[in-house]
Amino acid sequence: MPLGTLDRTPPPFFKQGPSALTKLVFFAALALFLMVADTRFRLTGPLRATVATVLHPVELALLAPVRGWIAASEYLGGLQQAREREDRALQQQAGVAERALRTEQLAAENERLRELLELRNALKVRGTAAELLYEASDPYSRKIVIDRGAKDGIVTASPVVDAAGVLGQVTRVYPLMSEVTLLTDKDAAVPVLNTRTQVRAAAFGDPGSVAAGAGMELRFMASNADLQAGDALATSGIDGVYPPGLPVGRIVGVDRRAGSTFAKVSVVPVARPDSVRHVLVLEPMAQQLPPRPEEAATSAPPPRRPARGASRPGQSDRDLGARR
Template structure:
């Protein structure tokens, strides 16, 4: 029986020979491919099979990159949105302030124009707040005794009469609006020249009282100050007639009016200087002075003679 060695002990070509063979084969393939491009078709065929595998291998890294870019973009967009929102609010506030300042400047120009139109003098004041009494129509302005404000001075805006100074403090003053129940203004109807007195009702309206039922008064008539009280200069708009009720059961007509000026709207007013006293004729002035001297206790006393100097 012929004995053969087990397969495990079979010996093939030497390792060095195999290495030399494969190195020579690789060099030959490199030279042939570089010179004749013979393996290009094989390379493209292999790439068709390896490309999906490469794409699948790059998916996790690509997913992480996309997720990182997404969150970075979202954070950047949120930051930009917050900045834009903040900028929009700032610009909106600036725009509102500029509009308010522009409107305030326009009202101040109109108030200053009152001096030229009506030939009066005064000083501009700002309304600080309303009086604490809920049943009164009074406001507090930022002018007081230090600004030489006295009780009784009329207060106007760029349209007409607003009220009258009733109380004065060192730094502020109280102005009673013409819509207050305790306020009355002598007026004159522009259309007919009829004179009367308008009273406040305390609810933002006025009432023209003591007008007969057959008085020539129409809705829309404008009432101006008559100047007979010696406080309000003549010719300032006061109110406009809005409703007339003629009831025969009453002696006088019930006439409701709306103030022309921004009585409860604007924040800037003008306090007019007090009206100068009316100059009387010389004869009448001497007669009044004589009566005052006669009735005065000091007028009955004899004047002491000063001793003459030697």
């Protein structure tokens, strides 16, 4: 048989279906549709929460060897550190006792002044202890995941602090865990107060300056503003989220460029997420503040109209008798 007459097409068993280009176009359109649906209509939110709940035991099982190794290393290497800390604690005990006495005296004096001026006591912030599970794998954001979720009463916008100061804010809550956006994230912002000048400002995350020893910046600050390297920044509490007075960061550089209206102010946060293990999730201050005046006015009952013939405030009996 001549070779030109042979059928060179593969049998139906070896056919691969649609072409590679068709598959690429189909899956690209499907991915684009899912991204738009998740952004606009939040369709994949329940699915994401379900998958996160299902994978949570697997994540804990994978983290078990790492936790065991860390615990063993800390146990073996912590004995010497414990002895050194004990010696330092004994040396500092005398000074701490004196400062504690001063603190008690100042607290009692402050309480008497509050009662004298009829000021309200500060709001008591409730918190939930949590442990760091892992750091998010997204290279374009700065986020961590903690082991407390909706079943523990965690809500979005809850401040997260460690022993040094403010660490970040809860931005996504799952049933068994939560996602925390750190202050150094590009989308993070916190209102701050300069403790030296008592001037309020807003600190934003600046991931590009982490390598330079910063991580945050104060934006929209005038070039002639009273700012100095070393100024401490704390939360101002005007946003209804962060309690006032929590340490946030410290100014490390002020660049007043000639011809520019605003100065570039670099801030280093006091909290170090790379070395933290245990955090405290605080309740947002908005849940503890009293209602706004307009909300209280709408919820209050309407004033009662005086009965006919009844005297109004400021109306004398003489005027009533003249009307009769």
